[in-house]
Amino acid sequence: MGPFLRVAWLVMRKDLTVEFRSREILATTLFFALSAVLVFAVALVKEGRTVVDAAAGILWVAIAFAGTLALGRTFERERYTDTLQALLLAPADRPAIYVGKLLGIILMIGATEVVIVPLVAFLFQAPLFDHTLRLIGIIILGTVGFAAVGTLFAAMLVRARSRDTLLPVLLYPITIPVIIAGVRGTSALLSDPADLAMAGFWTSLLAFFDAVFLVLALWTFEPLMTES
C-alpha cells in the first residue's frame, strides 16, 4: 500500500507543481465556468428575474463543462510534452498513476467549485449554505465520480484522433447519473423545507457510483494504457 500511495502522491504533486507555475488551466477553467454560469443565468431569465429553481441545474452543468475543460487541458499538456509516455514507462504501479492524476484533477475542479458555488448562491439567492456540510458532501462525491470516469477517458484518448470532441461524447452519457444525483440532491437541499431524506438518498447513490466506477477504472487502466 505504501509505494502505491507514494506514487500517487508524487504524481499529484508533480501535476500541481506544474500547474501552480503557470496557473493556466486553473485560470482559464475558472473563467470558463464563470461565463457558463452567466450565460445560463441570462438564458433562464423570466420577466427580468432568473428562475430560482435553476440554481442546482446551472451549478452542476457548470461543474460538468468546467470539468471537461480541465480534463482536456491537463491531458493535452501531457500529450504535448510526451510526459504520459514517460510516466507509463516508469516502474510504477499503473493504477497508482491513475490515482495521482485523479487527485490532481479533483483538486483543480474543486478549486473552481470553491468560486462557482458561492457565485451561484449569490446570483440566484439560493440558500446553498443552509446545509453546508451536506452540500459539500454531495459536491465532493459528485466531483469524484465525474473525475474518476473523466480521468480514465481523457487518459485513454490522449493518443486518439478527434480527442477534443470525443471526450464530451464519451463522458456525458456515462456521467448522467452523477449529474442527475447532483442536481436532485442539491435541489433537495435548496427546497423550502429542505428534503434531507431525498438528499441523503442521492448522496448514497453518488457514493455507490463513485465506488463502482473507481474500481472499474482502476481495473481497466492497466490494459487500456498498454499498447497491445
Added chain:
Amino acid sequence: MRRLRQWILMSAFVLATTPALGAMQPAGPAAQDGFVPASQLPPATEQLPATPLVAAAYAFMWVATLAYVFLLWRRLAAVDRELTTLRNEIGGKP
C-alpha cells in the same frame, strides 16, 4: 451455389414483409376504436388515427433491419471479391 442460397435467404426476408403489410390493413378499421372507453383517454388523442402510427412503426423496423442487412451484404460481397482476387494474384499461398 452458395451465392444462390444467399439470394434465396435475402428474398425470403423481403418476401416476409409482404404478407405482414397485407395482413395489417384489414385489421385497422376493425371497429375497436369506437369501443375504447372514452373516460380513459384525454380527448386530444381520440382524434389521432392509430393505423398510420402502427404502420409507420412496423415499416421503420423493417426498413432499418433490411437496410442493415443490405449494407452488410454489400460489404461481405466486396470483401469476398477482393479476397479471391488477392488469393489468385498471390497464386494460392495459404
Added chain:
Amino acid sequence: MQRVFVPAAALCALMFAVAPFLVVGAPYESTMGLVQKIFYYHAPAGMTMFLAAFVSGIASGVYLFRGSRTGDRIAAAAAELVVLFGAIVLVTGPLWGRKAWGVWWQWDARLTSSLLLWMMFVAYLLVRRYGGPGSEKLSAAVALFGMANVPFVYVSVNFWRTLHPKTSVVSTLQPGMRGPFWFCVGAFVLLFVVLLISRVRLAQQLADLDALYLQAGDRASA
C-alpha cells in the same frame, strides 16, 4: 458457426413472416386499442437491444483482459446491433406513446435508460471510426463502462420521474397476448444472432484481407 447460420436465418425469416398474423390475432388491449400492437415489436426490440449491449460488454471485457481478437469483433458487431435495435425501440416507442399518452417523449426511467444506452453505443462506433489507431481498446472501455452504467441510469431516472407502463408489463399480459409476445421475442433474438454471426464474419474476412495484403507485400496492387 456457418452450419448454424443458414437454418437460423431461414427460421428467422419464417418467424417474421408468421409474426404479423399472430399479432393481428392477439386480443386488443382495452384502453389503447390498435396502437398497442406496436408493443409486439417495440418490447422485443428493447430486450434484444439490452441483450446486444450485454454481449458487447462481456466481449469487450474478454478482449481487454484476455487480448482476444474475436472478443473485439463480437463486441463491435454487437455494438452495431445495439444501435440498430435501439433505433427501432426509440422510433416505435414515441409512435406508440404519441397515441397512448399524448406526448412524443417522457423522461421516465426506461425510455431514458434506453436512450442513454443507445447514445453510449453510438459513441462506441464513433470512437472506433474516428479514434485513430488503438481505438479498439478505447471502444472496449466505452462498452464496459456503458454496461456498468445502465443500472445507475435506471435507478437515478426512476427516482427522478416515472411514467412508463409499470415494469411488470410482461407478467401482467393477458394470456392471449403472451404467445405472440414471446414468439416475437424469439424472432428478434434469432435475428440478433443471425446478424451478429454475419457481422463477425465480415470482420474476420476484413482481418484476413489485411493479413493477405501484408503477406503479399508490394505484389498486391491497391
